[in-house]
Amino acid sequence: MRATIYLPDDLAQAVEAYLKEHPQTSLSALVQEALRVRLERNPAALLELAGIVEKASVNAEEGAEDRLHRSRP
Incomplete structure (x- = not known):
């Protein structure tokens, strides 16, 4: 599929800038990766894409309070 999209100046x-810093990545590959993450609704993949964490340590269904109670002696 080919598509033409509009990007506001700040996003463009x-x-x-991202593509200059990552010359091994093409615009097409970047858009495909972002769309896959968004469409799969995979929080760990989204965090990894954002460079925040390599691998999420807990499931998103598990609340922070659950984790707190487990870690208490």
Whole structure:
């Protein structure tokens, strides 16, 4: 599929800067990866894409309070 999309100036500049910093990544590959993450609704993949964490340590269904109670002696 081919598509033409509009990017506001600030987003276009951010994409251009990202691609300059990651010359091994094409615009097409970047868009495909972002769409896969969004469409799969995979929080761990989204965090990894954002560079926040490599691997989430808990399931998103598990609340922070559950984790707190487990860690108490």
